[in-house]
Amino acid sequence: MSHSDTILDRLMSLHPKVIDLSLDRMHRILAALGNPERRIPPVIHIAGTNGKGSTLAMIRAGLEAGGASVHVYTSPHLARFHERVRLAGKLIAEPDLAAALEECETANGGQPITFFEITTAAAFLAFSRVPADYTLLEVGLGGRLDATNVIPDPRLTIITPVSIDHTQYLGETLAEIAGEKAGIIKPRTPCIVGPQQEEALRVIEARASGLTAPLSIYGQQWQIAADRGGIIFQDDHGLWDLPRPNLIGDHQIQNAGSALAALRELGADEAQARAAMTGAEWPARMQRLTHGPLARAAGPQAELWLDGGHNPAGGDALAAVLAGLPSRPTHLVCGMLNTKDITGYLRPLATHAESLTAIGIEGEPNTLPAEETAGFAREVGITAQIAESPMQAVTRIVESCPQARILICGSLYLAGRILRENG
Template sequence: MTTTSRAAAEIDALLGRHPKGFDLSLERVLRLLTALGDPHLRLPPTIHVAGTNGKGSVTAFLRAILEADSRAVHTHTSPHLVNWHERYRLASGAGTSRLVDDTALAEAVRRAANANEGQPITVFEILTAVTFMLFAEYPADAAVVEVGLGGRFDATNVIPQPAVSVITPISLDHQSFLGDRVELIAAEKGGIIKPGVPVVIGQQSEQVALEVLTSIADRVGAPLCVYGEDFFAYEEHGRMVYQDDRGLIDLPLPRLPGRHQIVNAATAIAALRHGPYPPSDAAVEAGMGRVEWFGRMQRITAGPLLDIAAPGAEIWIDGGHNPGAGLAIAETLADMEERVQRPLFLITGMINTKEPVGFFSAFSGMARRVFTVPVAMSEAGLDPDELADAAIEAGLDAEPANSVEEAIRLVSTNWQAVPAPRFLICGSLYLVGDVLGRNGMAPQ
């Protein structure tokens, strides 16, 4: 948090009383929801989104297309980047939405905390109960709910009958909670698959992940829609082409940069075409242009960071932090490099549950230098010296820096070469959130 608010004060009080981390179980959140009158049973038609990479982007595409189709949509995402309020976007009319206001969030958090009566529970479980309280109290045509961690025992997985389940690409991440093999992680993500509920599976780079998800869907009787089999998308002549058994849609490229966003957009389109509100082609096209998702290949175009960079420099941020995300980011940077060549400098911070060598390996041969920095918003941040060693192990030149600002200055001071440098700040959503907050760019 970068600002003082009533809601932040209420949540800070929770953090002082309850564990901040994850203790995967549904018993506690179901008990709390019962005490609150079961708001999770009074939701509008809901799309439930799980996955390792891309679930936030798919959620953003779902909202953008539904709102372009004049639907009133609630959206839950996690984690937030700057302010707690980002997790709760409430429909404010046909095709419009807003972040929850501070008073409403503070009151909902207080009600949930009081209903819990001091019993053991995690903060995420209370905040998830708040999601369902808000979504049940405010009218909407639809809701989009992003999983927090995993799927099977995630606190969001109490919706008995979603309209559609979506699973985005799966790779290694959060191994201490979900398992150290892709098939184990896929089994956890696949826990959101429900009997009779259509499940849309995004592109999977690991065949074993697709096999696990398909097996779960077959076992519980969930209709399957799989990227590469039932739908797909590609870029052609500077446009995006989506195709499924209903035909082709010729679309502009998504506003979010990167080839992986074409796949994410296609996954969202497929989910909506299997849901209660199939959008018009015009709404899908409009959604490609209005979608926004903070902290994912986002360019910083103003503010104090740009002021200290070399004249003409580019600064990008991306919260990706696992090997799969590293590959997607590196591919996007390679496409940028084909269009406009610039020397690339990574500024990276990570927490100690990640695989830095795997992440950095994606940038081998691309980055001129890596600067490793502390993650100020997390006590679990990796030491910059240790992180620099991981980058060196991955074949990159690296050195620690005290801050993002110091890293930018180290490159920019006396920079006279043409073209100007391209910076990518990456490796942690905590780091990206801190950068956005200090640069005055909190999501609205």
């Protein structure tokens, strides 16, 4: 166990709740640290229900292709915590992470603070000490009261598509949830708005209008569409004819639109736009697994895929990806958290899946028991059974169907486990 892992374990116990949306504790610890959030490179702040990480990955690829150095903050991590923080393009080194976490622990003085809040403060501290041209900052949950929303004057804000998720924290209606996401809009700061339902867009427009923040909205200031195997992006500055994003799925075209609109706002050229499409990396988004013990268990004839989507919009996106792949019997291996809209996620997948093998997510206190996941699958018409582990699930599927397309899905936490254990 690394030194930072030991500190991270201690930080878990500083607050009885995993999530407690408020900015008071953030302002307190940042003041104790000398307000590092005011000394970080220009911030591009990204909120939204789906597509935040993919959009961020494309913007990063475009900026770096133009020679810019970029800090990145994302969550959750998949295999190790260090993935959440990139300093000028490189994953944070163990000594730098441990030092920042220790300083934050000392500054906090044992007072209540959530794990996400204190680790976000540590990221800001690290960002304030290393020069870079931009900071790409992904919201953890919501926006208005998210720990990242303490940046007084970002260079740019982005709101990717908003849908119903995390209702226990963000509100029951689309308008309430959009209101939370729109909380990242700042006075006179440009905001890029991805495709939205009308109800969400009205809320975002009202918030921006009150802050005189200029909006650049999909379908109004910019358009994106698939075209003969590529994509066309168009705005007031002209047209970019580009390759499709290398992240798989039609929903990535929407994400590409938000990323390209952001790059245009930052003065990027067509070569950078092209690099944003061809160079983005974002693990566990319809990722093909070809190495490691699970891939070996799947054998030479089967395909093994991994996806971390977990809400109804994620299920829709995954179903669309499956519809676009060459025909092959598809078998799901699914583990989910008990906080999600399970049937909403599984229903779109029902027409594509021959079977679902349900598993629990080992080491995850909020895992949905495999029996319950299987029950939800049967409710939406998928033949379901349970397995003790991903390995057992894959082995059983291949025994009955050697040419299967096996898709491990349902949770980013499960995806992280798979990536860790499969090397």
